[in-house]
Amino acid sequence: MNTSYDVKFWAITRNESSKTPSYVVRWKVGGRQKSKTLRTKAHAENLLSDLRQAAKRGESFDMETSLPLSMI
Numbered sequence: 001m002n003t004s005y006d007v008k009f010w011a012i013t014r015n016e017s018s019k020t021p022s023y024v025v026r027w028k029v030g031g032r033q034k035s036k037t038l039r040t041k042a043h044a045e046n047l048l049s050d051l052r053q054a055a056k057r058g059e060s061f062d063m064e065t066s067l068p069l070s071m072i
Contacts, residue, residue, distance in 0.1 A: 003060035003069070004030035009052060012044045027051055027066065034066035 010026040015037055023044035026035045038044045054061075054068035061068050 002063040004063055005058075005060055006030050007051075007055045007061055009048065009055075012041065012048060025051075029061045029066040030063050032063065032066060 006029065008028045013024050013026070015022040015024050018037075020039075022037050022039055023041050024035050024037050025044050025048050026033065027048075028034070036047060038047065050071065051068065054070055059068040059070055062072055065072060
C-alpha cells in the first residue's frame with residue numbers, strides 16, 4: 001500500500017452546474033487531486049473536518065483512494 005503525508009485541503013465550493021444544490025470537497029494527496037460532491041453543506045463540512053482531523057493526528061493517506069487509513 002502506497003501512502004503519503006503530503007495533504008492539502010481547499011475550501012468547500014457550491015456546485016453551480018447542478019440543478020439541485022450540491023457542494024464539492026476538494027483535497028490533494030501526494031500531488032493527486034481528489035474531490036467528492038455531497039448533497040448538503042453540512043455533509044461536506046463533516047467530510048472535510050474528518051479529513052483535516054486525520055491529517056492533524058498524523059495519519060498517512062492512501063495514494064489510490066486519497067483517504068486516510070482510518071477511513072478505508
